[in-house]
Amino acid sequence: MTYGAPEWEEAIKKQSILRKVQSSQRLTNIKIAKAYRTISYEASCLLAGVQPIEIEIKGMTCLYKRKHSTGKQDYEWDKTLPATEWPISCYAIRYNGNNRPDNLPYGNFN
Numbered sequence: 512m513t514y515g516a517p518e519w520e521e522a523i524k525k526q527s528i529l530r531k532v533q534s535s536q537r538l539t540n541i542k543i544a545k546a547y548r549t550i551s552y553e554a555s556c557l558l559a560g561v562q563p564i565e566i567e568i569k570g571m572t573c574l575y576k577r578k579h580s581t582g583k584q585d586y587e588w589d590k591t592l593p594a595t596e597w598p599i600s601c602y603a604i605r606y607n608g609n610n611r612p613d614n615l616p617y618g619n620f621n
Contacts, residue, residue: 512536512564516571523565536564 512535513519523529533552540555541548556563562570 513567513571516568517575519568520572523568529565532564536561 512532519532523532537552537555540546540552540559540561541550543561544555544558546555546558550558553563561567
């Protein structure tokens with residue numbers, strides 16, 4: 512169902528097409544899970560152990576764009592950042608003359 516995922520990404524933005532694709536996946540999921548036909552789409556995905564089709568298509572499209580990107584478009588992968596721009600806040604510990612830190616994040620423990 513995910514053949515040509517980059518093309519499907521634009522198509523599933525329309526609610527009517529997304530419902531048809533979800534209906535098709537739901538029938539397959541019911542067969543996989545051997546469940547009753549009255550379960551919902553979300554429940555069928557959960558019981559069958561598969562991702563919903565819209566998430567799968569978005570993931571495969573992202574992978575396709577990553578593999579086939581030519582040049583520096585909208586995607587920058589594995590960009591190195593200096594330590595001052597890391598998303599995790601951390602403290603730089605300075606050491607005084609006797610190799611003891613003098614600016615600990617939770618106070619100075621002597």
